[in-house]
Amino acid sequence: MTDYEETFHPNGTDGDDVEEVPSKAGWFDDSDEDEKRKKKDKDKGWCFLTTAACEHIGLPDDCYELQTLRDFRDNFLCATVDGAEIVEEYYRIAPPLVPLVKQEHTAAWVWKHIQQAVAQIENGQNSAALDTYQNMVRILQREGRNTGT
Template structure:
């Protein structure tokens, strides 16, 4: 069998490769090597730059063209909306993935655009993420200030929810080699830019399954869990009694409960990906649930209902943009 010597384009280790192979795995770094393209320097550079242009110029569309997706963040709509979003955005993420794969095979001196003259896949991913968020800031007229605050905070939150509930899960769902690096870079860069509006990295299955875990009191249960209260605590028992013995005894109350069960899982799912979720739940307890609890104890169920309705409407506007 004939062999040829070559250097791994990733770690530069010296390899002896059978001449009849088109691919191999480096014995030093474990990376897969496309032998037939290693020597095609000009073609590699041209293809690499084309892929970079697609990824960079279209990257922000993954976010900005889909801000209305929160309308589909419901138990009966999320799966189909997510799959359609994935199909539409996949070519852009694939272009970035392919560009990263080409990076070891290029001659940086032959590139026509030196901004793509990067050394590692992570550098290319980070440049792409910064470009996406830069374009978002320009389009949405968002400015950052030294104290960590930002202008146009509502528009910023719209983008944050799309990132956390659709974009990052979509990128991870592609299962591409570079997917987790992109997801990590987005999460970290967002947190660096907007320290007061961070979000956690989630995946599609986690969010999808969150809609299926039906509990008797979605928001009240989540709040009480955050405060360290058990599922059979006095507060939850009283809230369930209020629901069953007061709200469900009238047509209006039944409609309120049905509306609550329709939107509450979406609200809890949205809050779950936010870094400040504990602060949000504490605020909900102090502003809405504790007063409700006290009104029920005093037999003033109608006053509790008023606060309850206000809470649901406020949460719908804040987290579902309804």
């Protein structure tokens, strides 16, 4: 038996008879930090169109509108299978639309729809807010196809 085998397999076993059970958090002790990082990244990201509109008008990444829509995504949409599918679809179609949102005339139009969706969320009209945002995205898609964006 080599020093390697004795070091990693005490009692001279080949490791096949050792049962490995992950902790609740996973295989590594630092997974809590990894989960915190992932949550922070998730909280800050994926609101492609709203982020582009906010940047265009000079609002920070943690502005009220972004926080409201992220909370809506995480706590309303992602709470259901259908909502999670809507979010996944958005992740697929929204990134190519960002350059369109950064155009002056489009940014103002998008911002009005964002404000409308946020107001609907504030009033507990979650389905209406989803409709507002989805309609905005559909129109942007059509515009993007028409302009080659």
